[in-house]
Amino acid sequence: MRVHQIVPRLDASDAVSNQAMAIHALLERWGLESRIFAYDMDEYGRRYASFDTAYHEFAGDEEDLLIFHYALYCDNYHYYLESRNRKVLIYHNITPPGFYEHFYPEAVRLCTLGRDLLPQLAACDLALGDSDFNRRELVEAGFPAEKTGVLPINPPLDKLDGVEEDPDLARWLGDGKTNLLYVGRAVPNKKLEDVIKLFCCYHRGVNARSRLVFAGPLPINTYYSALLSLARRMGIGDRVFFLGKVSDGGLKACYRRSHYYVSMSEHEGFCVPLLESFHFDLPVLAFAAGAVPETMGGAGVLFTIKDFPLLAELLERLGRDAFLRERITAAQRERLEAFDSMSFERTLRAALGGLLSMRGATEDVAV
Amino acid sequence: MIEVNGKELDEHGLSAKADARRRAGLYDARMLALLERDIVEEVEEHVFSMIQVVYDLQRALEDAGVRLEPPGDLSSDKQGEGKGRLKSLLRRLQTRSIRAVNEGYVQQQEKFNTFFTKSVDLSYRQLCGAGGGIDLGEAAERRDLWASRRPEWSEETPQAISGLGKGRAVMVGIPGVACLEALQEGKRLLLAVDTCDVAVAEAQARFLPAWFHPRPPEVLAYLKAEDLGLVVLAFPECLTGGELEDVTAWAGYLLLEGGIILAALNQGWSEVMAGDPGFVRYWPRRFLEALMRRHGFEVEEWEAGGHVFLKGEKGA
Numbered sequence: 265m266r267v268h269q270i271v272p273r274l275d276a277s278d279a280v281s282n283q284a285m286a287i288h289a290l291l292e293r294w295g296l297e298s299r300i301f302a303y304d305m306d307e308y309g310r311r312y313a314s315f316d317t318a319y320h321e322f323a324g325d326e327e328d329l330l331i332f333h334y335a336l337y338c339d340n341y342h343y344y345l346e347s348r349n350r351k352v353l354i355y356h357n358i359t360p361p362g363f364y365e366h367f368y369p370e371a372v373r374l375c376t377l378g379r380d381l382l383p384q385l386a387a388c389d390l391a392l393g394d395s396d397f398n399r400r401e402l403v404e405a406g407f408p409a410e411k412t413g414v415l416p417i418n419p420p421l422d423k424l425d426g427v428e429e430d431p432d433l434a435r436w437l438g439d440g441k442t443n444l445l446y447v448g449r450a451v452p453n454k455k456l457e458d459v460i461k462l463f464c465c466y467h468r469g470v471n472a473r474s475r476l477v478f479a480g481p482l483p484i485n486t487y488y489s490a491l492l493s494l495a496r497r498m499g500i501g502d503r504v505f506f507l508g509k510v511s512d513g514g515l516k517a518c519y520r521r522s523h524y525y526v527s528m529s530e531h532e533g534f535c536v537p538l539l540e541s542f543h544f545d546l547p548v549l550a551f552a553a554g555a556v557p558e559t560m561g562g563a564g565v566l567f568t569i570k571d572f573p574l575l576a577e578l579l580e581r582l583g584r585d586a587f588l589r590e591r592i593t594a595a596q597r598e599r600l601e602a603f604d605s606m607s608f609e610r611t612l613r614a615a616l617g618g619l620l621s622m623r624g625a626t627e628d629v630a631v
Numbered sequence: 632m633i634e635v636n637g638k639e640l641d642e643h644g645l646s647a648k649a650d651a652r653r654r655a656g657l658y659d660a661r662m663l664a665l666l667e668r669d670i671v672e673e674v675e676e677h678v679f680s681m682i683q684v685v686y687d688l689q690r691a692l693e694d695a696g697v698r699l700e701p702p703g704d705l706s707s708d709k710q711g712e713g714k715g716r717l718k719s720l721l722r723r724l725q726t727r728s729i730r731a732v733n734e735g736y737v738q739q740q741e742k743f744n745t746f747f748t749k750s751v752d753l754s755y756r757q758l759c760g761a762g763g764g765i766d767l768g769e770a771a772e773r774r775d776l777w778a779s780r781r782p783e784w785s786e787e788t789p790q791a792i793s794g795l796g797k798g799r800a801v802m803v804g805i806p807g808v809a810c811l812e813a814l815q816e817g818k819r820l821l822l823a824v825d826t827c828d829v830a831v832a833e834a835q836a837r838f839l840p841a842w843f844h845p846r847p848p849e850v851l852a853y854l855k856a857e858d859l860g861l862v863v864l865a866f867p868e869c870l871t872g873g874e875l876e877d878v879t880a881w882a883g884y885l886l887l888e889g890g891i892i893l894a895a896l897n898q899g900w901s902e903v904m905a906g907d908p909g910f911v912r913y914w915p916r917r918f919l920e921a922l923m924r925r926h927g928f929e930v931e932e933w934e935a936g937g938h939v940f941l942k943g944e945k946g947a
Contacts, residue, residue: 457670499832562637573649
């Protein structure tokens with residue numbers, strides 16, 4: 265039995281790629297022949313994947329299983345539509361195009377195409393979302409509810425544990441200032457401007473010995489420039505740092521040397537950095553939108569109104585109330601257990617068991 | 632609503648503290664207005680999007696029927712394979728060069744935007760002079776002075792300056808917050824005043840006594856400076872000739888005996904914002920020297936951290 269996965273890209277440190285790699289590792293452990301095909305890939309991806317054109321030779325075999333990861337509009341959906349394999353779609357969510365409207369017209373076009381295409385992908389044996397939020401979007405797009413389920417992401421935390429933290433970054437972040445952290449791409453739906461506004465209140469009103477660190481790629485220059493302009497206008501231009509894409513060592517230093525993780529995102533399909541923050545005992549403050557409440561699972565701090573001065577006071581309280589901080593990080597550690605490798609294997613086995621004719625496929629993942 | 636570990640938090644205490652900070656003036660009206668500001672306004676008003684221009688251009692070309700990419704089959708031209716390939720190659724070259732230019736623009740955009748927001752936006756805001764009460768005609772004349780970037784001093788300069796003279800210190804022009812912090816640590820900083828609101832905002836964010844005014848001498852006139860021992864003109868270029876005269880006269884009158892006035896000689900500081908050394912009209916050394924002497928100062932050259940100053944000491 266062969267299982268093929270098609271992804272848009274296979275890169276190091278990318279949530280979709282990590283998910284595909286985790287599935288690939290488990291399939292091989294279960295004794296199945298597993299392949300990954302990608303439209304594009306980086307150096308890391310080249311070690312594991314073939315270009316998707318090579319999938320053609322397997323598309324006609326009805327015994328094979330195709331897992332199609334859908335995260336952005338990419339031409340390789342044709343392989344999925346034309347394939348005669350049994351099909352599983354994993355939906356990682358596509359950002360509503362409205363978020364990009366004033367920043368990046370090409371992204372508006374691609375996101376619109378991507379979301380419009382979703383109903384056409386409904387003809388499959390099983391459709392999984394990273395979160396129930398994503399699964400509900402699948403049902404809204406016309407996927408039969410009984411054929412949908414949830415396969416949460418298994419964050420590769422051991423990868424971060426296995427690297428040394430970047431010494432320069434660690435030294436810089438460990439200079440005694442209070443560090444607020446955000447990790448992820450700087451794109452409009454993440455609402456980084458609101459993180460800056462919260463930081464401005466905290467820095468001006470509560471703690472001047474503080475800095476804000478953004479670690480993640482800066483793919484949209486217009487948005488990045490607007491963020492820089494806003495920070496400068498607020499008088500905190502030299503306290504807000506955009507590190508760009510950082511190495512695993514750099515990321516580890518950010519998590520270990522920061523004091524709070526802040527998310528103001530208004531659209532998330534899962535949000536892996538929340539779990540990474542849980543892992544590094546960083547108290548998380550997150551706006552309750554998209555799949556964020558589901559991923560947090562009752563741990564950390566969730567808020568529904570962006571009252572920046574009020575949230576700055578909450579940060580101040582967390583800073584001096586060690587007991588409250590400990591209660592939060594303890595709850596976060598407990599929540600993280602739901603995303604460990606064993607849980608992931610159990611859920612995947614339950615999801616694919618029927619299609620792969622495997623023993624132990626007893627749990628029903630469909631909601 | 633705020634939930635901590637899934638339980639609703641009583642926000643009353645936090646709200647009361649936030650209100651108290653508001654009342655104490657830590658969150659001023661300008662900052663509260665910025666908290667309400669939509670980032671889209673920032674883009675529309677202050678970020679020039681080359682991506683949008685390129686995108687519009689590409690769409691317009693496509694709508695006009697221009698084919699930017701050659702067909703996949705290079706030998707489809709029936710006139711002869713060679714000719715078909717040449718046409719195709721030329722079209723491909725044309726496409727690639729357009730893309731190269733576009734990508735070049737995109738890469739430059741960040742730099743461009745940074746420059747753009749630093750120069751045009753900054754001066755625009757200062758031209759409008761929120762709180763300054765200056766008319767636009769006069770503001771336009773002074774644009775160069777206000778928009779000029781302040782010199783950035785090395786670490787040694789603020790340390791050396793903070794050790795000069797005795798008594799309280801006043802600073803005109805803010806060359807980064809390090810110098811203010813050094814004076815503040817020695818409990819000497821009375822006030823820093825600048826015509827650049829960004830420099831002032833940075834200082835205020837660190838709770839340093841700094842004030843923005845388009846005409847600094849007007850602020851100094853109201854200052855109660857009984858123990859004034861040091862006046863630093865870190866960026867005399869932010870003042871007009873008349874204002875320099877006023878500030879020097881004020882210092883000559885108020886400084887204690889043995890008090891010091893320090894004027895930075897910024898000529899030669901090449902990192903001016905526009906990349907054009909002529910953009911900032913530096914005050915000539917002889918002019919500054921004569922000004923100090925006229926108001927009773929003994930003048931000599933003084934150097935700290937590679938930066939040259941004119942140091943005037945008030946005689947008996």
